[in-house]
Amino acid sequence: MKILIIGPAWIGDMIMAQTLFKRLKTEHPGCEIDVLAPDWTKPLLDRMPEVRQAVSMPIGHGQLKLLARYRIGRQLRDKYDWAIVLPNSFKSALIPFFARIPKRTGFVGECRYGLLNDVIKLDKQKYPLMVERFVLLGGALPKKYEWPKLIAKKPDLENVDLTKKILALCPGAAFGPAKRWPYFGELANLCLNDDWQVWLFGSNADAEIANEINAKTNNRCVDLTGQTNLARAIDLLSVVSAVVTNDSGLMHVACALDRRVIALYGSSSPDFTPPLSEHAKKLWLHIECSPCFERVCPLKHFNCMRKLSVEMVVSQLRADKTHAVTGLEQLRAAQD
Numbered sequence: 001m002k003i004l005i006i007g008p009a010w011i012g013d014m015i016m017a018q019t020l021f022k023r024l025k026t027e028h029p030g031c032e033i034d035v036l037a038p039d040w041t042k043p044l045l046d047r048m049p050e051v052r053q054a055v056s057m058p059i060g061h062g063q064l065k066l067l068a069r070y071r072i073g074r075q076l077r078d079k080y081d082w083a084i085v086l087p088n089s090f091k092s093a094l095i096p097f098f099a100r101i102p103k104r105t106g107f108v109g110e111c112r113y114g115l116l117n118d119v120i121k122l123d124k125q126k127y128p129l130m131v132e133r134f135v136l137l138g139g140a141l142p143k144k145y146e147w148p149k150l151i152a153k154k155p156d157l158e159n160v161d162l163t164k165k166i167l168a169l170c171p172g173a174a175f176g177p178a179k180r181w182p183y184f185g186e187l188a189n190l191c192l193n194d195d196w197q198v199w200l201f202g203s204n205a206d207a208e209i210a211n212e213i214n215a216k217t218n219n220r221c222v223d224l225t226g227q228t229n230l231a232r233a234i235d236l237l238s239v240v241s242a243v244v245t246n247d248s249g250l251m252h253v254a255c256a257l258d259r260r261v262i263a264l265y266g267s268s269s270p271d272f273t274p275p276l277s278e279h280a281k282k283l284w285l286h287i288e289c290s291p292c293f294e295r296v297c298p299l300k301h302f303n304c305m306r307k308l309s310v311e312m313v314v315s316q317l318r319a320d321k322t323h324a325v326t327g328l329e330q331l332r333a334a335q336d
């Protein structure tokens with residue numbers, strides 16, 4: 001069986017989709033899974049052994065471009081037996097329809113009857129977790145399902161002090177400022193003074209935040225924001241000792257790499273997109289206005305994050321040291 005997955009456009013969603021890929025491999029041994037997704041997701045898909053190949057999706061998120069979708073669909077004709085559409089939009093169901101893939105599965109969405117011929121009505125109350133919703137598209141939800149697990153590649157660690165623990169900070173969140181904890185600089189100072197190395201991860205969009213953090217630490221952090229592509233960021237995250245992160249794509253990457261993760265929630269909810277790792281701890285005050293799922297705090301006080309103190313995070317870092325191994329030990333594991 002050849003399966004085409006119409007993939008999501010967010011890092012975290014693509015990570016969670018791996019649980020569906022694992023489920024398909026279990027239910028249909030020998031199936032071949034391709035994922036139609038933007039080119040930037042290829043480093044993720046390359047590190048998922050369940051995926052045969054990434055199929056380039058050249059159309060940007062939110063763009064219709066009907067003729068371009070038709071042409072892609074024609075190119076994919078007679079290649080797949082089953083298409084599973086993860087996004088809920090009308091346009092995401094067009095390419096499998098144009099490709100005439102016999103079975104086209106997806107949730108009820110924006111007027112997609114006809115485009116999909118295996119339509120599933122989602123009970124959002126029964127299935128609040130996004131990862132479970134993805135798994136449902138492969139069939140009935142099993143009692144147990146595998147969490148995402150990326151296979152990292154050995155990174156180049158030249159000029160890295162491998163005798164100290166490495167703390168990764170992921171201070172950005174592409175969704176908006178309401179998901180960004182404001183005290184990463186204070187946390188970095190405390191950890192640097194406690195003989196940790198601190199690495200800052202993020203995209204070009206997070207460079208300003210990283211500069212603010214580094215200014216508070218007299219430039220003692222290793223600033224990797226905008227300096228690494230996604231592939232290298234994945235491989236570098238695989239060797240750190242612990243990660244403190246907002247609810248973001250990099251949080252899901254770190255969990256899928258089996259890192260020790262402290263995930264910070266404010267405007268979003270761990271009841272919807274939790275960190276999928278037994279080594280992850282989530283910190284969420286769950287005040288009366290949270291989660292609001294807004295990009296910017298609508299009440300202007302930002303208490304959901306502002307009242308989540310540095311001391312709370314530090315206590316979590318100090319509470320469980322079983323998974324906080326040194327960079328040197330991580331390197332040895334990577335070499336093995």
